[in-house]
Amino acid sequence: MPRPSSRISGIVPSGKDGWEVHFAAWTRKQAGEDIIMLSVGDHDFDTPTETIEACVAAVRASNHHYTPLAGIPSLRKAMAAASTLCTGIVTDSD
DSSP states (O other): OOOOOHHHHTOOOOSOOHHHHHHHHHHHHHTTOOOOOOSSOOOSSOOOHHHHHHHHHHHHTTOOSOOOTTOOHHHHHHHHHHHHHHHSSOOOOO
16 A cells, blocks of 8 residues: 655644534634634525425435435536536536
């Protein structure tokens, strides 16, 4: 098995749990400090109603199990179309 590089091996752990660091930063942000949270992808706006309703409908339709490894074909097509629209670069679902 390959060994990590000396640069990686030289990183000394802080001894702090990642969530401990996250919540310390969150507490400081709540106190008014100008903190940019980079630990989790939590957006600063409410989830759109359409998204919530689509999730509820999917769960009610039993779409809450593991998906096929390659993904759901209709979702792949929709994502490819959205990417093409957003970037102007033709994106294929495959």
